[in-house]
Amino acid sequence: MVSARRVTTVVIGGGHAGLAMSRCLTERSIDHVVLERGEVANTWKTERWDSLRLLTPNWQSRLPGFGYDGGDPDGFRKMPETIDFICRYAEAISAPVETHTTVTSVRRTDAGYAVATDQGDWQCRTVVLASGACNIAHVPALAEGIPAHIAQVTPTQYRNPDQLAEGGVMVVGVAATGVQLAQEIHRSGRPVTISVGAHVRAPRSYRGRDIQWWMDRTGLMDERYDEIDDITRVRRLPSFQLTGSDNRNALDLNSLSSIGIKLIGRIAGMNDGKAQFSGSLRNMCALADLKMGRLLDTIDEWATENDLDGEVDPAERFAPTEIEGDPPLGMDLANGEIKTILWATGFRPDYSWLDVPVFDRKGRVRHDGGVVDSPGMYLMGMPFLRRRKSTLIDGAGDDARDLSARLAAYLDG
Numbered sequence: 438m439v440s441a442r443r444v445t446t447v448v449i450g451g452g453h454a455g456l457a458m459s460r461c462l463t464e465r466s467i468d469h470v471v472l473e474r475g476e477v478a479n480t481w482k483t484e485r486w487d488s489l490r491l492l493t494p495n496w497q498s499r500l501p502g503f504g505y506d507g508g509d510p511d512g513f514r515k516m517p518e519t520i521d522f523i524c525r526y527a528e529a530i531s532a533p534v535e536t537h538t539t540v541t542s543v544r545r546t547d548a549g550y551a552v553a554t555d556q557g558d559w560q561c562r563t564v565v566l567a568s569g570a571c572n573i574a575h576v577p578a579l580a581e582g583i584p585a586h587i588a589q590v591t592p593t594q595y596r597n598p599d600q601l602a603e604g605g606v607m608v609v610g611v612a613a614t615g616v617q618l619a620q621e622i623h624r625s626g627r628p629v630t631i632s633v634g635a636h637v638r639a640p641r642s643y644r645g646r647d648i649q650w651w652m653d654r655t656g657l658m659d660e661r662y663d664e665i666d667d668i669t670r671v672r673r674l675p676s677f678q679l680t681g682s683d684n685r686n687a688l689d690l691n692s693l694s695s696i697g698i699k700l701i702g703r704i705a706g707m708n709d710g711k712a713q714f715s716g717s718l719r720n721m722c723a724l725a726d727l728k729m730g731r732l733l734d735t736i737d738e739w740a741t742e743n744d745l746d747g748e749v750d751p752a753e754r755f756a757p758t759e760i761e762g763d764p765p766l767g768m769d770l771a772n773g774e775i776k777t778i779l780w781a782t783g784f785r786p787d788y789s790w791l792d793v794p795v796f797d798r799k800g801r802v803r804h805d806g807g808v809v810d811s812p813g814m815y816l817m818g819m820p821f822l823r824r825r826k827s828t829l830i831d832g833a834g835d836d837a838r839d840l841s842a843r844l845a846a847y848l849d850g
């Protein structure tokens with residue numbers, strides 16, 4: 438029998454979050470290994486659609502000791518560039534990554550943790566879970582009632598419209614993924630209907646600057662989890678309705694309906710092959726418009742307080758979301774109009790291999806700003822883990838710095 442290898446820290450996941458943590462552990466001379474089931478940047482290589490571009494500008498991918506060094510800081514990376522960026526980072530920091538090593542179980546021991554993989558076992562004192570927030574595409578239970586002749590696809594399975602049958606497509610969900618895929622599928626010539634739930638509307642550019650520039654400069658991205666009243670609710674908020682493109686156009690419900698995409702309410706139930714839609718469409722849109730207005734008010738106030746009004750374009754407000762006529766409250770899915778349903782209804786992490794009792798009743802890992810409710814265990818890469826930006830590549834640096842300090846203190850203590 439081969440005995441388990443020993444190391445102080447096992448980092449699970451070779452995405453940017455695991456790598457940022459690796460860099461911070463190296464700075465603290467903490468010996469560690471990064472275990473990755475595929476290759477570095479695996480999710481960007483294997484789970485994203487072909488046309489995806491980052492919705493964060495190039496300058497906004499800052500990792501500890503590494504940043505954008507090209508000539509287009511305001512551009513948006515395509516997938517090959519994103520993969521290249523993360524792989525170059527792994528090389529630059531000489532991250533000790535063991536690729537093609539799937540973690541199959543993590544158990545608590547007297548000395549720390551036993552980490553089992555398909556390439557042998559590890560013993561360690563501390564573990565960092567950096568296995569990603571988006572391992573599983575969430576599909577609501579009512580999907581079971583969708584008639585069998587309709588194909589159902591998730592964003593992790595979707596690559597491009599050629600994969601879909603000819604005919605109508607219903608996209609469910611209007612966060613960044615839903616609006617981007619609805620636009621792409623519409624451009625392929627298929628009629629698209631989009632089911633609208635709660636969403637966060639945001640302009641791509643505001644007062645002549647990218648919205649992410651404002652989010653960064655105003656300090657909104659640095660807002661901390663312990664400054665937020667209802668952090669559980671905020672952690673569940675959908676992503677900004679944004680896309681990264683050369684023309685820097687906004688991608689909101691008005692732009693989708695202007696090209697002929699039909700807006701309907703949130704899909705609320707299935708009954709005998711008939712989909713039922715909530716009557717809340719107008720309210721959902723009004724609420725998103727209102728919240729966008731509040732965000733722009735905050736930006737304007739900050740610009741004035743910081744004497745920026747003379748440097749940037751004047752304040753502006755955008756047309757409210759338009760809903761024409763009476764959107765239908767039901768649709769008979771047996772009528773053949775819809776051939777495919779694409780569930781853009783969010784993502785979930787997968788901790789099926791984590792055999793430590795750290796889950797709340799909803800199956801989420803219990804943690805306080807990434808310090809998991811189990812001694813010596815830390816979490817990276819979750820929405821609003823420690824800051825608003827935690828969910829982004831740009832957020833991993835500060836989180837890894839903070840959490841590696843906590844991990845080092847734990848080892849010392």
Ligand SMILES: Cc1cc2nc3c(=O)[nH]c(=O)nc-3n(C[C@H](O)[C@H](O)[C@H](O)COP(=O)(O)OP(=O)(O)OC[C@H]3O[C@@H](n4cnc5c(N)ncnc54)[C@H](O)[C@@H]3O)c2cc1C
Binds near residue numbers: 473476540570790
């Ligand atoms: C569609 C989409 C678009 C996004 N766009 C942007 C954007 O524009 N800008 C931005 O900043 N962020 C964006 N994000 C958010 C975020 O940057 C990504 O989710 C990012 O991949 C998260 O990085 P991570 O390192 O936490 O996780 P991941 O990149 O998912 O890395 C986790 C790694 O863990 C590995 N792993 C998982 N389970 C195991 C196991 N059991 N054993 C071993 N290895 C395992 C996986 O293979 C993976 O490589 C986007 C996310 C999605 C889903």
